[in-house]
Amino acid sequence: MRRGIAATALVASLALAATACGGDSDSGDKAGGPVTITWWDTSNATNEAPTYQALVKEFEAANKDIKVNFVNVPFDQAQNKFDTAAGSKGAPDVLRSEVGWTPAFAKKGFFLPLDGTEALAEQDKFKPNLIEQAKYEGKTYGVPFTTDTLAFVYNKQLFAKAGVEAPKTWDDLKTAAATIKAKTGVDGFWGSTAGYYAQPFLYGEGTDMVDAEAKKITIKSAEAKKAYGTWLSLFDGKGLHKADVTADAYAHIQDAFVNGKVASIVQGPWEITNFYKGSAFKDKNNLGIATVPAGSTGKAGAPTGGHNLSVYAGSSKEKQEAALKFVKFMTSAKAQETIALKNSTLPTRDDAYTAEVKADPGIAGYQTVLSAAQPRPALPEYSSLWGPMDDELPQIAGGKESLDKGLSDAEAAFTKLVPDFSK
Secondary structure (H helix, E strand, C coil), rough: CCCCCCCHHHHHHHHHHHHHCCCCCCCCCCCCEEEEEEECCCCCCCCHHHHHHHHHHHHHHHCCEEEEEEEEECHHHHHHHHHHHCCCCCCCCCCEEECCCHHHHHCCCCCCCCCCCCCHCHHHEEEEEHHHHHEEEEECCEEEEEEEEEEEEHHHHHHHHHHHCCCCCCHHHHHHHHHHHHHHCCEEECCCCCCHHHHHHCCCCCCEEEEEECCCCCCCCCHHHHHHHHHHHHCCCCECCCCCCCCCCCHHHHHHCCCCCCCCECCCCCHHHHHCCCCCCCHHHEEEECCEEEECCCCCCCEEEEEEEEEEEECCCCHHHHHHHHHHHCHHHHHHHHHHHCCCCEEEEEHHHHHHCCCCCCHHHHHHHHHHHCCCCCCHHHHHHHHHHHHHHHHHCCCCCCCHHHHHHHHHCCCCHHCCCCC
Protein backbone atom coordinates (compact mmCIF):
# COMPACT_ATOMS: atom_id res chain seq x y z
CA MET A 1 0.00 0.00 0.00
CA ARG A 2 2.96 2.28 0.39
CA ARG A 3 6.02 1.35 -1.60
CA GLY A 4 6.19 0.96 -5.35
CA ILE A 5 3.06 3.02 -5.96
CA ALA A 6 4.88 5.24 -8.43
CA ALA A 7 5.63 2.39 -10.85
CA THR A 8 4.37 3.14 -14.33
CA ALA A 9 1.95 1.22 -16.50
CA LEU A 10 4.88 0.36 -18.76
CA VAL A 11 6.70 -1.35 -15.92
CA ALA A 12 3.52 -3.24 -15.10
CA SER A 13 3.21 -4.53 -18.65
CA LEU A 14 6.86 -5.58 -18.69
CA ALA A 15 6.33 -7.39 -15.40
CA LEU A 16 3.43 -9.33 -16.83
CA ALA A 17 5.40 -10.27 -19.90
CA ALA A 18 8.29 -11.47 -17.77
CA THR A 19 6.30 -13.76 -15.51
CA ALA A 20 6.76 -16.57 -17.98
CA CYS A 21 10.42 -16.57 -16.95
CA GLY A 22 9.64 -17.36 -13.30
CA GLY A 23 9.59 -20.60 -11.41
CA ASP A 24 8.32 -22.43 -14.47
CA SER A 25 11.33 -21.48 -16.61
CA ASP A 26 13.35 -24.68 -16.27
CA SER A 27 13.24 -25.17 -20.02
CA GLY A 28 15.28 -21.98 -20.46
CA ASP A 29 18.31 -23.41 -18.61
CA LYS A 30 20.65 -25.32 -20.86
CA ALA A 31 22.41 -28.38 -19.51
CA GLY A 32 25.70 -27.28 -17.99
CA GLY A 33 24.80 -23.61 -18.43
CA PRO A 34 23.88 -20.99 -15.85
CA VAL A 35 20.77 -21.48 -13.76
CA THR A 36 18.30 -18.66 -14.33
CA ILE A 37 16.14 -17.51 -11.45
CA THR A 38 13.49 -14.79 -11.50
CA TRP A 39 13.20 -12.17 -8.80
CA TRP A 40 10.07 -10.09 -8.44
CA ASP A 41 11.13 -6.81 -6.87
CA THR A 42 8.19 -4.80 -5.53
CA SER A 43 10.05 -1.58 -4.73
CA ASN A 44 9.57 1.90 -6.16
CA ALA A 45 10.70 1.58 -9.78
CA THR A 46 12.31 5.03 -9.82
CA ASN A 47 13.80 5.53 -6.37
CA GLU A 48 14.78 2.04 -5.23
CA ALA A 49 14.88 -0.48 -8.08
CA PRO A 50 18.06 0.85 -9.78
CA THR A 51 20.07 0.03 -6.64
CA TYR A 52 18.73 -3.53 -6.65
CA GLN A 53 19.50 -3.93 -10.34
CA ALA A 54 23.10 -2.88 -9.72
CA LEU A 55 23.38 -5.44 -6.90
CA VAL A 56 21.98 -8.14 -9.19
CA LYS A 57 24.81 -7.46 -11.64
CA GLU A 58 27.31 -7.62 -8.79
CA PHE A 59 25.88 -10.96 -7.70
CA GLU A 60 26.00 -12.37 -11.23
CA ALA A 61 29.62 -11.27 -11.62
CA ALA A 62 30.53 -13.21 -8.48
CA ASN A 63 28.35 -16.23 -9.39
CA LYS A 64 28.89 -17.04 -13.04
CA ASP A 65 26.66 -20.10 -12.79
CA ILE A 66 23.56 -18.07 -11.86
CA LYS A 67 21.59 -15.53 -13.88
CA VAL A 68 18.93 -13.35 -12.24
CA ASN A 69 15.91 -12.23 -14.22
CA PHE A 70 14.99 -8.96 -12.47
CA VAL A 71 11.34 -7.93 -12.73
CA ASN A 72 9.93 -4.85 -11.01
CA VAL A 73 6.26 -5.47 -10.20
CA PRO A 74 4.18 -2.56 -8.87
CA PHE A 75 3.70 -3.05 -5.14
CA ASP A 76 -0.04 -2.59 -5.23
CA GLN A 77 -0.38 -5.39 -7.80
CA ALA A 78 2.26 -7.84 -6.61
CA GLN A 79 0.33 -9.69 -3.92
CA ASN A 80 -2.50 -10.70 -6.24
CA LYS A 81 -0.14 -11.44 -9.13
CA PHE A 82 1.99 -13.75 -7.01
CA ASP A 83 -1.06 -15.45 -5.50
CA THR A 84 -2.34 -16.19 -8.99
CA ALA A 85 1.03 -17.27 -10.37
CA ALA A 86 1.92 -19.50 -7.43
CA GLY A 87 -1.41 -21.25 -7.73
CA SER A 88 -0.75 -22.17 -11.36
CA LYS A 89 2.52 -21.55 -13.20
CA GLY A 90 4.94 -18.70 -13.71
CA ALA A 91 5.69 -17.74 -10.10
CA PRO A 92 9.09 -16.10 -9.50
CA ASP A 93 11.78 -18.00 -7.63
CA VAL A 94 12.28 -15.09 -5.21
CA LEU A 95 9.72 -12.54 -4.07
CA ARG A 96 10.24 -9.29 -2.22
CA SER A 97 7.31 -9.96 0.09
CA GLU A 98 5.72 -7.34 2.32
CA VAL A 99 5.90 -8.63 5.90
CA GLY A 100 2.14 -8.98 6.06
CA TRP A 101 2.08 -11.23 3.01
CA THR A 102 4.62 -13.66 4.43
CA PRO A 103 2.33 -15.64 6.79
CA ALA A 104 -0.47 -15.62 4.22
CA PHE A 105 1.67 -17.19 1.49
CA ALA A 106 3.37 -19.52 3.99
CA LYS A 107 -0.05 -20.81 5.04
CA LYS A 108 -0.82 -21.63 1.41
CA GLY A 109 2.45 -23.53 1.04
CA PHE A 110 3.85 -21.08 -1.51
CA PHE A 111 7.04 -20.25 0.42
CA LEU A 112 9.98 -22.50 1.25
CA PRO A 113 10.89 -22.78 4.97
CA LEU A 114 14.35 -21.23 5.30
CA ASP A 115 15.44 -22.55 8.70
CA GLY A 116 18.84 -24.23 8.41
CA THR A 117 19.40 -23.04 4.84
CA GLU A 118 22.19 -20.91 3.41
CA ALA A 119 19.82 -17.92 3.27
CA LEU A 120 19.60 -17.81 7.09
CA ALA A 121 23.20 -18.73 7.85
CA GLU A 122 23.65 -15.35 9.59
CA GLN A 123 20.29 -15.28 11.34
CA ASP A 124 21.80 -13.98 14.59
CA LYS A 125 22.84 -10.77 12.80
CA PHE A 126 19.26 -9.70 12.14
CA LYS A 127 17.01 -7.86 14.55
CA PRO A 128 15.14 -10.63 16.47
CA ASN A 129 11.73 -8.98 16.16
CA LEU A 130 12.12 -8.94 12.37
CA ILE A 131 12.96 -12.64 12.27
CA GLU A 132 9.84 -13.25 14.39
CA GLN A 133 7.80 -11.34 11.84
CA ALA A 134 9.06 -13.67 9.11
CA LYS A 135 7.76 -16.75 10.94
CA TYR A 136 4.56 -18.72 10.62
CA GLU A 137 3.71 -21.62 12.93
CA GLY A 138 7.28 -21.80 14.19
CA LYS A 139 9.06 -21.83 10.83
CA THR A 140 10.86 -18.96 9.09
CA TYR A 141 9.67 -18.14 5.58
CA GLY A 142 11.62 -15.01 4.75
CA VAL A 143 14.86 -13.17 5.40
CA PRO A 144 14.35 -9.54 6.53
CA PHE A 145 15.33 -7.28 3.64
CA THR A 146 14.14 -3.79 4.57
CA THR A 147 12.29 -2.59 7.63
CA ASP A 148 10.23 0.44 8.48
CA THR A 149 7.71 1.97 10.82
CA LEU A 150 5.73 5.18 10.98
CA ALA A 151 7.12 8.22 12.77
CA PHE A 152 6.02 11.74 13.57
CA VAL A 153 8.03 13.83 11.09
CA TYR A 154 8.21 17.58 11.41
CA ASN A 155 9.75 20.77 10.08
CA LYS A 156 12.26 21.85 12.74
CA GLN A 157 12.37 25.46 11.54
CA LEU A 158 8.60 25.90 11.74
CA PHE A 159 8.45 24.25 15.16
CA ALA A 160 11.30 26.46 16.43
CA LYS A 161 9.65 29.59 15.01
CA ALA A 162 6.48 28.70 16.91
CA GLY A 163 8.45 27.82 20.05
CA VAL A 164 7.06 24.30 20.29
CA GLU A 165 8.65 20.86 20.56
CA ALA A 166 7.73 17.48 19.09
CA PRO A 167 4.53 16.40 20.90
CA LYS A 168 4.53 13.48 23.30
CA THR A 169 0.75 12.93 23.14
CA TRP A 170 -2.04 13.58 20.63
CA ASP A 171 -3.37 16.30 22.94
CA ASP A 172 0.07 17.93 22.87
CA LEU A 173 -0.11 17.85 19.08
CA LYS A 174 -3.42 19.75 19.04
CA THR A 175 -1.91 22.47 21.21
CA ALA A 176 1.27 22.63 19.12
CA ALA A 177 -0.70 22.78 15.85
CA ALA A 178 -2.73 25.76 17.05
CA THR A 179 0.43 27.58 18.17
CA ILE A 180 2.21 26.88 14.87
CA LYS A 181 -0.76 28.23 12.93
CA ALA A 182 -0.86 31.39 15.05
CA LYS A 183 2.90 32.03 14.87
CA THR A 184 3.68 30.95 11.27
CA GLY A 185 0.40 30.93 9.35
CA VAL A 186 1.06 27.30 8.38
CA ASP A 187 -1.11 24.36 9.46
CA GLY A 188 0.61 22.39 12.19
CA PHE A 189 -0.51 18.88 11.22
CA TRP A 190 -2.15 16.99 8.36
CA GLY A 191 -3.36 13.48 9.08
CA SER A 192 -4.12 10.57 6.76
CA THR A 193 -7.41 8.72 6.35
CA ALA A 194 -5.69 5.44 5.40
CA GLY A 195 -6.12 2.46 7.74
CA TYR A 196 -2.40 1.81 8.13
CA TYR A 197 -1.78 5.38 9.25
CA ALA A 198 -4.55 5.18 11.85
CA GLN A 199 -2.93 2.15 13.49
CA PRO A 200 -0.85 4.17 16.01
CA PHE A 201 -4.07 5.51 17.52
CA LEU A 202 -5.15 1.94 18.32
CA TYR A 203 -1.79 1.11 19.89
CA GLY A 204 -2.06 4.28 21.95
CA GLU A 205 -5.20 2.86 23.55
CA GLY A 206 -3.68 -0.58 24.05
CA THR A 207 -5.76 -2.30 21.38
CA ASP A 208 -5.78 -3.46 17.76
CA MET A 209 -8.28 -4.23 15.00
CA VAL A 210 -8.43 -7.82 16.23
CA ASP A 211 -7.11 -9.83 19.14
CA ALA A 212 -5.37 -12.62 17.25
CA GLU A 213 -4.67 -14.77 20.32
CA ALA A 214 -8.24 -14.58 21.59
CA LYS A 215 -9.56 -14.85 18.02
CA LYS A 216 -11.80 -11.87 18.57
CA ILE A 217 -12.71 -8.85 16.43
CA THR A 218 -12.05 -5.71 18.49
CA ILE A 219 -12.64 -2.93 15.96
CA LYS A 220 -15.77 -1.80 17.86
CA SER A 221 -14.38 -2.14 21.38
CA ALA A 222 -14.50 0.86 23.70
CA GLU A 223 -10.75 1.26 23.31
CA ALA A 224 -10.94 1.21 19.51
CA LYS A 225 -13.77 3.75 19.48
CA LYS A 226 -11.69 6.03 21.69
CA ALA A 227 -8.67 5.59 19.40
CA TYR A 228 -10.57 6.44 16.25
CA GLY A 229 -12.30 9.28 18.05
CA THR A 230 -8.90 10.82 18.73
CA TRP A 231 -7.89 10.21 15.10
CA LEU A 232 -11.05 11.94 13.87
CA SER A 233 -10.52 14.94 16.16
CA LEU A 234 -7.23 15.74 14.43
CA PHE A 235 -9.02 16.85 11.26
CA ASP A 236 -10.91 19.68 12.95
CA GLY A 237 -9.34 22.49 14.92
CA LYS A 238 -6.96 25.42 14.63
CA GLY A 239 -3.84 24.39 12.76
CA LEU A 240 -5.27 20.95 11.91
CA HIS A 241 -5.72 20.40 8.19
CA LYS A 242 -9.09 19.05 7.15
CA ALA A 243 -9.28 15.47 5.89
CA ASP A 244 -8.40 14.83 2.26
CA VAL A 245 -10.59 11.98 1.03
CA THR A 246 -9.57 12.17 -2.63
CA ALA A 247 -7.71 9.44 -4.47
CA ASP A 248 -4.59 11.65 -4.48
CA ALA A 249 -4.59 12.35 -0.74
CA TYR A 250 -1.23 10.67 -0.14
CA ALA A 251 0.48 12.84 -2.76
CA HIS A 252 -1.23 16.01 -1.52
CA ILE A 253 -0.09 15.45 2.07
CA GLN A 254 3.43 14.56 1.06
CA ASP A 255 3.79 17.54 -1.28
CA ALA A 256 2.53 19.97 1.36
CA PHE A 257 5.00 18.69 3.94
CA VAL A 258 8.14 18.63 1.80
CA ASN A 259 7.45 22.17 0.57
CA GLY A 260 6.81 23.67 4.00
CA LYS A 261 3.05 24.14 3.61
CA VAL A 262 2.29 22.00 6.66
CA ALA A 263 4.57 21.58 9.66
CA SER A 264 4.14 17.89 10.47
CA ILE A 265 2.70 14.59 9.29
CA VAL A 266 2.99 10.89 10.15
CA GLN A 267 5.11 9.09 7.56
CA GLY A 268 7.49 6.20 6.95
CA PRO A 269 11.17 6.04 5.93
CA TRP A 270 10.32 5.00 2.37
CA GLU A 271 9.84 8.74 1.76
CA ILE A 272 13.23 9.88 3.08
CA THR A 273 14.68 10.51 -0.37
CA ASN A 274 11.54 12.40 -1.38
CA PHE A 275 11.67 14.54 1.78
CA TYR A 276 15.07 15.80 0.67
CA LYS A 277 13.76 16.75 -2.77
CA GLY A 278 11.37 19.30 -1.27
CA SER A 279 12.18 22.97 -0.73
CA ALA A 280 11.70 22.64 3.05
CA PHE A 281 14.44 20.04 3.45
CA LYS A 282 17.26 21.21 1.22
CA ASP A 283 19.05 21.22 4.54
CA LYS A 284 18.53 17.59 5.52
CA ASN A 285 18.99 18.46 9.19
CA ASN A 286 15.70 20.41 9.13
CA LEU A 287 13.87 17.08 9.11
CA GLY A 288 12.69 16.21 12.60
CA ILE A 289 11.81 12.59 13.40
CA ALA A 290 10.14 11.42 16.61
CA THR A 291 8.06 8.53 17.88
CA VAL A 292 4.37 8.99 17.06
CA PRO A 293 2.47 10.64 19.93
CA ALA A 294 1.03 8.46 22.68
CA GLY A 295 -2.63 7.81 23.45
CA SER A 296 -4.40 8.03 26.78
CA THR A 297 -2.68 4.87 28.05
CA GLY A 298 0.72 6.51 27.64
CA LYS A 299 1.63 3.96 24.97
CA ALA A 300 3.18 5.14 21.70
CA GLY A 301 4.09 3.10 18.69
CA ALA A 302 3.38 2.24 15.09
CA PRO A 303 3.29 -0.96 13.02
CA THR A 304 6.52 -2.66 12.07
CA GLY A 305 6.59 -2.82 8.29
CA GLY A 306 9.08 -3.73 5.64
CA HIS A 307 9.85 -6.62 3.32
CA ASN A 308 11.31 -10.09 3.43
CA LEU A 309 12.97 -12.02 0.63
CA SER A 310 11.15 -15.34 0.26
CA VAL A 311 11.81 -18.36 -1.95
CA TYR A 312 9.07 -20.04 -3.97
CA ALA A 313 8.39 -23.58 -2.77
CA GLY A 314 7.34 -24.66 -6.27
CA SER A 315 10.69 -24.01 -7.93
CA SER A 316 13.04 -26.86 -8.87
CA LYS A 317 15.71 -27.86 -6.36
CA GLU A 318 18.40 -26.38 -8.61
CA LYS A 319 16.62 -23.03 -8.74
CA GLN A 320 15.93 -23.05 -5.01
CA GLU A 321 19.61 -23.56 -4.26
CA ALA A 322 20.49 -20.64 -6.53
CA ALA A 323 17.72 -18.55 -4.96
CA LEU A 324 18.99 -19.24 -1.43
CA LYS A 325 22.46 -18.07 -2.43
CA PHE A 326 20.98 -14.93 -4.00
CA VAL A 327 18.89 -14.15 -0.91
CA LYS A 328 21.96 -14.52 1.31
CA PHE A 329 23.87 -12.07 -0.89
CA MET A 330 21.07 -9.48 -1.01
CA THR A 331 20.62 -9.56 2.78
CA SER A 332 24.33 -9.50 3.62
CA ALA A 333 25.72 -6.63 5.69
CA LYS A 334 27.52 -5.23 2.63
CA ALA A 335 24.41 -5.28 0.45
CA GLN A 336 22.27 -3.86 3.25
CA GLU A 337 24.72 -1.00 3.72
CA THR A 338 24.72 -0.29 -0.02
CA ILE A 339 20.92 -0.28 -0.15
CA ALA A 340 20.71 2.07 2.84
CA LEU A 341 23.21 4.51 1.36
CA LYS A 342 21.59 4.54 -2.07
CA ASN A 343 17.90 4.30 -1.15
CA SER A 344 17.81 5.77 2.38
CA THR A 345 15.95 2.69 3.62
CA LEU A 346 16.50 1.05 7.00
CA PRO A 347 18.72 -2.04 7.24
CA THR A 348 17.40 -5.12 9.02
CA ARG A 349 20.68 -6.09 10.66
CA ASP A 350 22.67 -4.09 13.19
CA ASP A 351 26.05 -4.55 11.49
CA ALA A 352 24.74 -2.64 8.45
CA TYR A 353 24.19 0.54 10.50
CA THR A 354 27.69 1.77 9.80
CA ALA A 355 28.88 5.30 10.59
CA GLU A 356 28.39 6.23 6.95
CA VAL A 357 24.81 4.93 6.96
CA LYS A 358 23.97 6.77 10.18
CA ALA A 359 25.39 10.00 8.73
CA ASP A 360 22.05 10.32 6.92
CA PRO A 361 19.85 12.17 9.45
CA GLY A 362 16.75 10.49 8.06
CA ILE A 363 18.05 6.97 8.65
CA ALA A 364 19.54 7.91 12.02
CA GLY A 365 16.24 9.45 13.06
CA TYR A 366 14.09 6.51 12.03
CA GLN A 367 16.49 4.09 13.71
CA THR A 368 15.67 5.78 17.03
CA VAL A 369 11.93 5.10 16.68
CA LEU A 370 12.26 1.43 15.69
CA SER A 371 12.28 0.35 19.33
CA ALA A 372 8.68 1.58 19.65
CA ALA A 373 7.55 -0.30 16.55
CA GLN A 374 4.98 -3.02 17.21
CA PRO A 375 5.21 -6.29 15.22
CA ARG A 376 2.02 -7.44 13.55
CA PRO A 377 0.44 -10.69 14.73
CA ALA A 378 1.30 -13.77 12.66
CA LEU A 379 -2.22 -13.84 11.27
CA PRO A 380 -2.37 -14.59 7.53
CA GLU A 381 -5.45 -12.43 7.09
CA TYR A 382 -4.16 -9.48 9.11
CA SER A 383 -2.98 -7.26 6.25
CA SER A 384 -6.30 -7.68 4.48
CA LEU A 385 -8.05 -6.03 7.45
CA TRP A 386 -6.74 -2.64 6.36
CA GLY A 387 -8.84 -2.91 3.19
CA PRO A 388 -12.17 -2.33 4.99
CA MET A 389 -10.58 0.44 7.05
CA ASP A 390 -9.39 2.14 3.85
CA ASP A 391 -13.01 2.05 2.71
CA GLU A 392 -14.61 3.26 5.93
CA LEU A 393 -12.20 5.81 7.39
CA PRO A 394 -12.45 8.30 4.50
CA GLN A 395 -16.25 8.06 4.77
CA ILE A 396 -16.03 8.85 8.48
CA ALA A 397 -13.49 11.65 8.09
CA GLY A 398 -15.46 13.16 5.20
CA GLY A 399 -18.62 13.29 7.29
CA LYS A 400 -20.54 10.80 5.16
CA GLU A 401 -20.72 8.21 7.94
CA SER A 402 -20.77 8.38 11.72
CA LEU A 403 -17.92 6.76 13.60
CA ASP A 404 -20.27 4.06 14.92
CA LYS A 405 -21.66 3.29 11.46
CA GLY A 406 -18.21 3.13 9.86
CA LEU A 407 -16.79 0.82 12.53
CA SER A 408 -19.91 -1.37 12.36
CA ASP A 409 -19.43 -1.74 8.60
CA ALA A 410 -15.76 -2.54 9.12
CA GLU A 411 -16.68 -5.17 11.70
CA ALA A 412 -19.10 -6.77 9.23
CA ALA A 413 -16.34 -6.91 6.62
CA PHE A 414 -13.93 -8.42 9.15
CA THR A 415 -16.34 -11.27 9.89
CA LYS A 416 -15.93 -12.40 6.28
CA LEU A 417 -12.13 -12.15 6.39
CA VAL A 418 -11.75 -13.96 9.73
CA PRO A 419 -14.98 -16.00 9.97
CA ASP A 420 -13.76 -18.01 12.95
CA PHE A 421 -13.28 -14.89 15.09
CA SER A 422 -15.93 -13.82 17.59
CA LYS A 423 -17.14 -10.25 18.00
